[in-house]
Amino acid sequence: MSSAAPLEVGRLGAVPRTAAQTRVITAALDLFGQHGVSGTSLQMIADAMGVTKAAVYHQFKTKEEIVIAVLEVDLMRLESALDAAEAEQGPRAREVLLTLVIDLAVQRRRIVSALQQDPVIIRLFARHKPFLALMDRLFAVLTDGESSAGVRVRAAMISAAIGGAVTHPLVMGLDDETLRTQMLHVTRQLFERPA
Amino acid sequence: MSSAAPLEVGRLGAVPRTAAQTRVITAALDLFGQHGVSGTSLQMIADAMGVTKAAVYHQFKTKEEIVIAVLEVDLMRLESALDAAEAEQGPRAREVLLTLVIDLAVQRRRIVSALQQDPVIIRLFARHKPFLALMDRLFAVLTDGESSAGVRVRAAMISAAIGGAVTHPLVMGLDDETLRTQMLHVTRQLFERPA
DNA sequence: GTCTATATAACGATAGAC
């Protein structure tokens, strides 16, 4: 895991995947969530699939390509949420975004915090143009264009709260629907009474 | 990084450290924050200190011992904050806790999210009795003894928000004092108007 | 306390057979 080539620019592309590639992505996703990217070896992915490392390398040339493929799945879901939010007017846009992002985070609770906090993924994102563009759009809706310290801190805390709470030990026993409803409620509190 | 022995029980002990050990802890702390525990090798720690791996192994027998030593530093700070909070009565306890925890998170912003989200550390914490006891005390103050779904979700989101916001790209440019003040303000909003 | 040197295992990655 150490290269420096610039990745693709522009909108996220819907890369078509074979069935074998999808199996790799599914296994890797689960392991990244449990052990992080650095803590997950190609051998672990192969073992989880019941094949050898060589079979995994036949689907993806490098480990980094697997990481990118795993990210693309969730990044495209996030992009869809943003598309839907941006189609709304005024404060409705933010409301729609938060609802959809919380849905997404709860659905994908096993992987979300890894995606948001893993050092390898953070480094990858920093040179991944479509992701950076996505984050710009995300925070434009969240902050409504403002960029004062107060607004930035609020947006950062909400982003971290949504991504981090879904894997928190305190909520492990809660079902998806309860977690979703309660998170939406707490999140709204942060916007109802602005700085 | 793979053992399963139970760690010490009870209150956190103030382990005395030699100067050389402290140098290891400082270097490791910085690297864990940047690359995570799995992404940090003994060689990287040795290089950062300007010594060889053997010198590092003379201070700590295993990598896991280094991880534990790094954790102890911040866990004891957290314990102090908790001691101070528990000395207060009623709602003042929570107010004091949040203020001190936010101070701590901002001061230690380079390492906090690693400490809270790194998979190796999470696994280590799960069998570390003094840490589990500390978390119980922390959430007792945060939730004021309640344990409804609403209260749990709120506490989880606040915990994640504080730990995760301090390293968020949106607040990278903010100085510690601004970040601290704004975070405290947003956090208070979450408690002023309970479920 | 730090060094050189080494043991042993696992890592990412590839070649070539089936």
Add this chain to the structure above:
DNA sequence: GTCTATCGTTATATAGAC
């Protein structure tokens, strides 16, 4: 698409000299 076998590198960890 998967296998066996292997390459070169790096990982954790140790022995013994200074």
